[in-house]
Amino acid sequence: MRVCHLSLTDFRSYPSAEIALDPGVTAFVGPNGHGKTNLVEAIGYVATQSSHRVATDAPLVRHGAERAIVRALVVRDERRALIELEINPGRANRARVNRSPVARPREALGLLRTVLFAPEDLALVKGDPSERRRFLDDLLVARAPRFAGVRADYDRVLKQRNTLLRTAAATRQGRRRGARRQEDDAAFASAGAGDVLSTLDVWDSHLVRHGAELLAARMDLVEALRPLTAKAYATLAPASAAADLEYRTGVKLSTDCGRSREILEEALRASLAEARQAELERGVTLVGPHRDDLHLALGELPARGYASHGESWSFALALRLAAYDLLRADGGDPVLILDDVFAELDGHRRTRLAEIVAPAEQVLITAAVPDDVPAELAGARFDVTEGSATRVR
Ligand SMILES: Nc1ncnc2c1ncn2[C@@H]1O[C@H](COP(=O)(O)OP(=O)(O)O)[C@@H](O)[C@H]1O
Ligand SMILES: [Mg+2]
Numbered sequence: 001m002r003v004c005h006l007s008l009t010d011f012r013s014y015p016s017a018e019i020a021l022d023p024g025v026t027a028f029v030g031p032n033g034h035g036k037t038n039l040v041e042a043i044g045y046v047a048t049q050s051s052h053r054v055a056t057d058a059p060l061v062r063h064g065a066e067r068a069i070v071r072a073l074v075v076r077d078e079r080r081a082l083i084e085l086e087i088n089p090g091r092a093n094r095a096r097v098n099r100s101p102v103a104r105p106r107e108a109l110g111l112l113r114t115v116l117f118a119p120e121d122l123a124l125v126k127g128d129p130s131e132r133r134r135f136l137d138d139l140l141v142a143r144a145p146r147f148a149g150v151r152a153d154y155d156r157v158l159k160q161r162n163t164l165l166r167t168a169a170a171t172r173q174g175r176r177r178g179a180r181r182q183e184d185d186a187a188f189a190s191a192g193a194g195d196v197l198s199t200l201d202v203w204d205s206h207l208v209r210h211g212a213e214l215l216a217a218r219m220d221l222v223e224a225l226r227p228l229t230a231k232a233y234a235t236l237a238p239a240s241a242a243a244d245l246e247y248r249t250g251v252k253l254s255t256d257c258g259r260s261r262e263i264l265e266e267a268l269r270a271s272l273a274e275a276r277q278a279e280l281e282r283g284v285t286l287v288g289p290h291r292d293d294l295h296l297a298l299g300e301l302p303a304r305g306y307a308s309h310g311e312s313w314s315f316a317l318a319l320r321l322a323a324y325d326l327l328r329a330d331g332g333d334p335v336l337i338l339d340d341v342f343a344e345l346d347g348h349r350r351t352r353l354a355e356i357v358a359p360a361e362q363v364l365i366t367a368a369v370p371d372d373v374p375a376e377l378a379g380a381r382f383d384v385t386e387g388s389a390t391r392v393r
Pocket of ligand 1: 011012013014030031032033034035036037038039058059060061062063366384
């Protein structure tokens with residue numbers, strides 16, 4: 001798969017840009033701050049409808065503009081798809097595929113698949129669990145776009161359940177204070193609390209349904225990633241201890257019952273029941289996929305907090321390479337994007353990474369200076385200066 005044309009309107013620093021892309025390697029080279037990452041970020045956005053740099057859409061729209069438009073013409077097995085995304089911060093985004101509007105932007109997911117490597121990936125190893133959950137969920141969506149819906153449903157239910165729990169916690173505190181002053185208030189408040197509990201049961205069943213689906217998919221995904229990550233890590237850091245992954249969940253799972261959806265639903269339901277008292281006290285949902293983590297280990301030690309800078313980099317790259325292998329095995333080479341990564345790597349890792357990515361159908365690289373692009377990855381080149389990209393090779 002490859003992008004053969006990218007067109008931007010008011011995206012980041014670009015009032016407009018038209019960029020024709022060839023198969024194979026293309027490097028965007030230019031001084032820092034001149035707009036290289038903005039270009040590849042736009043391509044990543046078409047694939048995932050999110051940015052690898054920011055959590056919200058607002059910074060993607062050019063300062064002073066109302067909306068941004070990103071268009072990508074994607075070719076896969078000789079078939080073309082034109083994907084157009086209109087980014088409207090604070091309002092619903094819109095998408096068109098082959099010039100026809102789709103009901104929801106997420107229907108345009110899956111037409112372009114990318115694997116993006118960036119300095120921000122170090123957070124996969126050093127950062128909070130939310131970074132690793134996002135890595136897993138983004139990969140789930142890339143492999144099967146319907147997971148965008150599962151994730152959105154889970155997040156929505158979680159938010160509503162948390163609102164209810166917060167109300168319940170506040171009511172309880174009010175009741176305790178009230179009870180001290182006036183016994184009658186307690187009776188009034190407890191009638192309200194009964195409503196809360198029955199509403200909570202309804203939210204529990206939704207949370208269990210979507211949560212178990214997410215949990216099952218993440219656990220399967222981690223099993224698929226384990227050997228691929230270990231292999232990629234061993235290639236990048238042959239002298240280091242072996243890399244391993246483990247999905248860690250607060251949901252209590254018995255070891256011998258398997259991992260079917262039904263079993264996970266039961267387990268999540270039971271864990272929620274167990275946590276309910278504490279949840280009512282604290283006003284927040286304490287178990288479920290939103291609290292889980294992907295544990296990364298190097299030999300006996302956790303990578304987080306123990307791995308050296310070089311090992312952390314290798315682990316982050318290994319996770320991305322494993323994702324690339326999985327997507328490729330599903331069918332169709334994803335577009336590889338390497339944003340400013342070669343400058344960060346030592347000679348060995350640079351060469352290994354270059355060798356691994358060189359055969360991909362399309363590789364897009366950003367670098368501050370031409371020397372940061374490894375010789376194995378010679379190809380087309382754009383100079384990016386002062387917010388415009390000019391093809392020079
Ligand atoms: N929403 C925006 N509106 C206008 N300019 C922006 C916006 N977001 C980022 N920029 C500008 O884009 C530039 C950074 O571009 P970037 O692609 O990250 O540079 P690099 O070439 O180092 O990768 C900065 O000068 C920044 O001010
Ligand atoms: Mg950059």
